[in-house]
Amino acid sequence: MPLLTIRTNIKLKDKRDIAEKASLTVANILGKPESYVMVQVEDEQCLIFAGEHDPCALLELKSLDLPENTTADFSARLCEFMKIETQIDASRIYIEFSSPERYMWGWNQRTF
Secondary structure, eight states, X not given: XXXXXXXXXXXXXXXXXXXXXXXXXHHHHHTOOGGGOEEEEEOSOOXXXXXXXXXXXXXXXXXXXXXXXXXXXXXXXXHXXXXXXXXXXXXXXXXXXXXOOGGGOEETTEEO
């Protein structure tokens, strides 16, 4: 049930392409089937970072059983993905990781 949300203040040329690539990236990072992954991409958001309107991004990766000891590696890999796809520097990206309790995540008329 991984969910990656990407918000950025820049206009993306092809959100669908970035979403598809992000879906594969998340599946690879987490070692989960892509059939479980959802990606949301929001461009041209009103985001300001360090008092500047320069390109920046906020990512949120939510996944059940997200191992705390691997978030630094996930951060590096997601920042590299964003650099390749959007040219946004890692110093202008925040990433929030969360691992909800199974009963707090619903799907298909039930919870996990």
